[in-house]
Amino acid sequence: MPPPYYDILKDITGEAKNIPPYPGPNRMRDCYCTVNLDQEEVFRTKIVEKSLCPFYGEDFYCEIPRSFRHLSFYIFDRDVFRRDSSIGKVAVKKEDLQKYHGKDTWFQLQPVSADSEGKVHLELRLSEVITDSGVISHKLATRVLECQGLPIVNGQCDPYAAVSLLGPSRSDAKKTKVKRKTNNPQFDEVFYFEVTRPLSYTKRQFDVEEEDVDKLALRVDLWNASNLKFGDEFLGGVRVPLRVLGQVGVHDAWYFLQPRENGGKSVKVEELGSLRLNIVYTEDHVFPSEHYTPLRDLLLHSANVEVHPVSASTAHILGEICTEHKPCEIDPVKLKESENLDTNRENLRQYVDRIFNVITTSGVRCPTVMCDIFFSLRESAATRFQVDQDVRYTAVSSFIFLRFFAPAILSPNLFHLRPHHPDPATSRTLTLISKTIQTLGSLAKSKSANFKESYMAAFYDYFNEQKYADAVKNFLDLISTSGKWDQKSIETPIMLKEGFMIKRAQGRNRFGMKNFKKRWFRLTNHEFTYHKTKGEGALCSIPIENILAVERLEEESFKMKNMFQVIQPERALYIQANNCVEARDWIDILTKVSQCNRKRLSTYHPSAYLNGHWLCCKLSADAAPGCTPCTGGLPANIQLDVDGDRETERIYSLFSTYMTKLIKMQEACGSKSVYDGPEQEEYSSFVIDDPQETYKTLKLIVSAVQTLEQQHTKYKRDKFKKTKIGSQEHPIGDKSFQCYIRQQSESSTYSI
Numbered sequence: 001m002p003p004p005y006y007d008i009l010k011d012i013t014g015e016a017k018n019i020p021p022y023p024g025p026n027r028m029r030d031c032y033c034t035v036n037l038d039q040e041e042v043f044r045t046k047i048v049e050k051s052l053c054p055f056y057g058e059d060f061y062c063e064i065p066r067s068f069r070h071l072s073f074y075i076f077d078r079d080v081f082r083r084d085s086s087i088g089k090v091a092v093k094k095e096d097l098q099k100y101h102g103k104d105t106w107f108q109l110q111p112v113s114a115d116s117e118g119k120v121h122l123e124l125r126l127s128e129v130i131t132d133s134g135v136i137s138h139k140l141a142t143r144v145l146e147c148q149g150l151p152i153v154n155g156q157c158d159p160y161a162a163v164s165l166l167g168p169s170r171s172d173a174k175k176t177k178v179k180r181k182t183n184n185p186q187f188d189e190v191f192y193f194e195v196t197r198p199l200s201y202t203k204r205q206f207d208v209e210e211e212d213v214d215k216l217a218l219r220v221d222l223w224n225a226s227n228l229k230f231g232d233e234f235l236g237g238v239r240v241p242l243r244v245l246g247q248v249g250v251h252d253a254w255y256f257l258q259p260r261e262n263g264g265k266s267v268k269v270e271e272l273g274s275l276r277l278n279i280v281y282t283e284d285h286v287f288p289s290e291h292y293t294p295l296r297d298l299l300l301h302s303a304n305v306e307v308h309p310v311s312a313s314t315a316h317i318l319g320e321i322c323t324e325h326k327p328c329e330i331d332p333v334k335l336k337e338s339e340n341l342d343t344n345r346e347n348l349r350q351y352v353d354r355i356f357n358v359i360t361t362s363g364v365r366c367p368t369v370m371c372d373i374f375f376s377l378r379e380s381a382a383t384r385f386q387v388d389q390d391v392r393y394t395a396v397s398s399f400i401f402l403r404f405f406a407p408a409i410l411s412p413n414l415f416h417l418r419p420h421h422p423d424p425a426t427s428r429t430l431t432l433i434s435k436t437i438q439t440l441g442s443l444a445k446s447k448s449a450n451f452k453e454s455y456m457a458a459f460y461d462y463f464n465e466q467k468y469a470d471a472v473k474n475f476l477d478l479i480s481t482s483g484k485w486d487q488k489s490i491e492t493p494i495m496l497k498e499g500f501m502i503k504r505a506q507g508r509n510r511f512g513m514k515n516f517k518k519r520w521f522r523l524t525n526h527e528f529t530y531h532k533t534k535g536e537g538a539l540c541s542i543p544i545e546n547i548l549a550v551e552r553l554e555e556e557s558f559k560m561k562n563m564f565q566v567i568q569p570e571r572a573l574y575i576q577a578n579n580c581v582e583a584r585d586w587i588d589i590l591t592k593v594s595q596c597n598r599k600r601l602s603t604y605h606p607s608a609y610l611n612g613h614w615l616c617c618k619l620s621a622d623a624a625p626g627c628t629p630c631t632g633g634l635p636a637n638i639q640l641d642v643d644g645d646r647e648t649e650r651i652y653s654l655f656s657t658y659m660t661k662l663i664k665m666q667e668a669c670g671s672k673s674v675y676d677g678p679e680q681e682e683y684s685s686f687v688i689d690d691p692q693e694t695y696k697t698l699k700l701i702v703s704a705v706q707t708l709e710q711q712h713t714k715y716k717r718d719k720f721k722k723t724k725i726g727s728q729e730h731p732i733g734d735k736s737f738q739c740y741i742r743q744q745s746e747s748s749t750y751s752i
Contacts, residue, residue: 007064007283009071010357011035013045014104014276015055016075019087028052029077031087033275035060036072038117039151039183042581047078052273061357062581067729068094069256070117073275075109086112088272097281105279109272118150118183118236118257119731120161120220126195126213126242126249138195140165140242142218143188144176148728150183150222150257153233157183158225165193166239167216178225184559195242216242222257234260238733253726256733284649291711292648295704298697299651312693314701317665318654319418326351328429331455349462351429352436359405359437360471363478364592374400375482393443396476401441410434436460440468481525481593493524497589499582503530504558504574516558516576525593528566542568547594549601549630550587557608557615566590567604574608591631604630655705662702669695 013033021027028050035043042062048054071094075087088109092100123143130136144161151157158180164173172193179185195213221237236257244251295314302313310316327339328348335341374396381395388394409430412418422430435456440463451457477494501521519530519539528547529538546568553563553574562583566573577583594600603626607615617627655662669691688694726732 007281008062009064010059010061010280011043012278012280013056013058013060013073014278015053015057016109016273016275017053018273019052019054019075019077020271020273021052022077022079026050029054029087030079031075031077034074034076036070036074037064037066037068037580038070038072038149040579042579059353059357061361063584065580065584070094071097071279071281073107073277074112075273075275088112090275090277092279097279100277100279102280103278104276106274106276108274111272118147118222119254119728119733120147120222120238120257121145121254121728122218122220122238122240122252124218124240124242124245124251126245138213140193140195140218141190142193142220143190144220145188146184146186147222147257148184150185151224151235152183153224153226153235156181156224157235159183159185159222159235160225161187161189162221162223163191164219164221165195165216166219213242213245218242220255254728254731255726256731258733282653284646284653285712285715286643286646286649287708287711287715289645291708292645292652294700295652295655295708296644296648298700298704299648309689309693311689312697314697316418317662317694317697317701318651320661320665325425327425328432330432330459331453345459345462348429348432348436348459351433352440352463355409355433355437356440356468356471360475363475364588366479368596371479372482374476374480378480390443392480393473393476396480397441397443397472400476400479401438405441406434406438409437432456432459436463441472443469443472477525478589478592493526496523496525496593497586498522498534499578501530501578501582501586502576516560521575523589523593528590540573542566542573544593545597547590547597548599549604550590550594551604551606551630552583552587554607554616557610565604567601569599572605572608601626601630604628652705652708655701656709659702659705662698662705666695666698666702669698 013035016031016033019029019031022029029052030047030049031051031054032047033045033056034041043060045056045058048056070091072092073090075089076084077087078084089112090107090109092107121144123145125141125143126138127141128136129139142163144163147159147161150159158178159182160178161176162173163175174191176187176189179187195216218240219237220240222235224233224235226232236259238255238258240251240255244253298314299318302310302315326347327336327344328351329335329339330341330345330348332341335344377399378392378396382392385391408415408417411421412430413421421427435451436459439451439460451460474496477496481494481496499521500518502516503519503521504515519532520534520536521528521530522538523529525544527544528542530540531538547566548569549567551565551567553565555561555563557563558574560576562577562580564575564577564583564587566575575586577586605614605616605624605626606628609615609622613620614622614624614627617624619627665688669688672688672691723730
């Protein structure tokens with residue numbers, strides 16, 4: 001069984017510059033930027049008005065729940081009629097993301113039509129035909145089966161395929177029927193082309209290399225049928241040389257669509273402007289649990305101080321080797337000659353942003369016991385100080401930020417996060433971070449007045465945007481939601497999440513797309529409702545205690561992506577989110593607020609009940625017990641939802657990255673054991689109380705890491721051998737065509 005993989009993306013959308021001016025009198029534009037997984041938008045920045053060099057400065061963090069080909073960024077302009085038009089895009093292939101990891105990079109904007117997405121499934125078959133005159137000729141049968149993930153143009157996609165045979169004096173061209181309102185069309189149409197052979201051809205002496213078929217190629221272009229006078233829009237195409245047919249004369253494969261060979265519109269790239277991005281992307285391949293036993297045991301034994309000192313433990317060694325020392329001093333008086341104030345401010349801002357995002361996105365993992373405590377604290381304060389509308393937030397934030405997060409950041413050794421007090425430079429950085437985080441969490445009306453130092457007040461201007469206050473409030477709302485339903489009568493409803501999604505009618509008697517309607521969904525700690533539009537009365541209300549499970553719905557149920565189900569006692573509500581990230585967010589938060597329900601299900605049906613049976617298990621009874629174990633069914637107590645294997649894989653990655661430091665630390669242990677004198681300067685950053693025990697631990701760490709490295713190398717090698725280029729999961733395209741040719745040449749079935 002292959003290991004699961006996890007993709008984590010953090011993007012800082014910085015700024016754009018030199019956007020082409022609007023062809024009107026004011027020449028300025030109102031621009032925003034979107035983040036897309038292939039064609040699927042997962043994030044949108046605010047609109048920056050009246051600028052050709054818009055500054056966004058927005059962070060986006062997500063765990064990517066599906067495979068993708070490109071990470072794309074689109075710049076759009078919104079005109080006075082609120083119509084959006086694309087200006088340009090940046091598309092980074094998945095395999096190239098590591099090149100830009102953690103770096104500020106300027107990318108030239110490309111024309112949107114210059115990079116196609118989606119894939120097409122083709123089947124080619126060369127067969128002999130004997131004519132009435134007895135002459136042997138050959139026909140090429142080309143079947144266009146289907147496409148997936150075609151680009152959506154101006155909100156719609158009505159695709160058709162144009163198929164042509166390219167070669168000397170060839171102009172054969174045929175078209176499929178237009179498939180309306182789908183970017184995953186099923187064509188399944190066959191076209192025939194005559195392929196001539198030289199007169200010297202005989203069946204026994206057949207050799208592809210000697211035939212003119214080697215000079216021919218098949219061209220398949222996908223178009224969007226447009227009703228506009230400007231003509232149909234090109235969506236992408238593929239060119240298949242007929243030499244892939246080989247001796248068997250058959251070829252069946254998926255292809256990535258490619259851009260137009262002439263580059264589409266004649267737009268100079270430098271005329272579209274550029275976009276600055278900072279992309280942080282990590283990919284983890286997690287093996288079965290037994291692979292991590294040696295490293296996990298080393299980590300878990302770190303607390304056993306009876307065996308060795310803390311400084312000789314695996315956890316401590318991990319904290320020495322992974323320490324960053326970016327300068328963050330922002331007090332001009334304390335600034336060193338070699339340091340730059342703006343650079344230090346940016347370093348500190350990045351640290352604060354990272355910690356702030358980790359804190360405010362952790363609400364769904366807050367233990368239930370703590371949620372009940374925060375609930376009681378909030379309700380007591382709201383009852384006592386009824387005039388203060390913000391006391392429900394400040395009462396909890398004063399506890400969680402002032403007494404919990406800020407001290408842990410300031411003095412990690414007191415919370416057993418580190419064995420020793422940090423060095424002076426690190427301590428100073430932690431002090432600045434702690435002050436900023438504490439002020440962000442306080443939700444004070446005048447933030448700058450909270451600082452007696454002018455340099456801190458100036459630095460805090462970075463964080464005066466409303467999004468920070470909103471993130472804190474959402475976090476506090478979530479962690480102060482009680483799971484005890486007998487308290488709902490006194491608890492004020494708290495809005496946790498809202499937004500438009502598409503839902504299917506809850507009755508089971510009618511079928512078809514007409515049952516899917518766009519609705520405004522709203523989740524509080526009391527109920528889950530949907531409305532015709534925002535602000536109107538609820539069309540349906542589901543009490544939280546009636547939510548028995550929240551699970552994904554298989555795409556095959558309705559041929560729709562990003563669907564999930566909210567299971568109730570009598571029926572399930574099927575919902576489609578706007579994108580894969582939104583679907584994951586809704587599932588996570590709905591699971592969190594309903595995890596204390598006494599009647600939560602242990603099994604569910606991953607597919608829908610349609611046409612008198614469950615599509616997953618084929619049972620006909622609509623009340624049949626589920627056929628698949630539910631996810632997210634952990635006991636609702638202080639236990640946290642931690643994936644130990646995944647966390648150990650991340651720790652392995654850190655050790656692997658800093659392997660040179662591990663080796664140097666081993667050398668430092670040897671140096672300290674042999675020479676009883678001052679440490680060499682290159683080893684001075686390591687804290688070594690017991691060189692012999694530390695050396696033993698380091699040796700075990702290196703061994704465990706090297707073993708996992710060998711397993712990862714073997715997995716990647718085996719995966720490449722088993723990868724079938726041309727399959728639906730691994731279409732031919734980009735760099736993979738040469739891999740396909742190489743794979744086929746190694747097979748005895750083909751001779752290309």
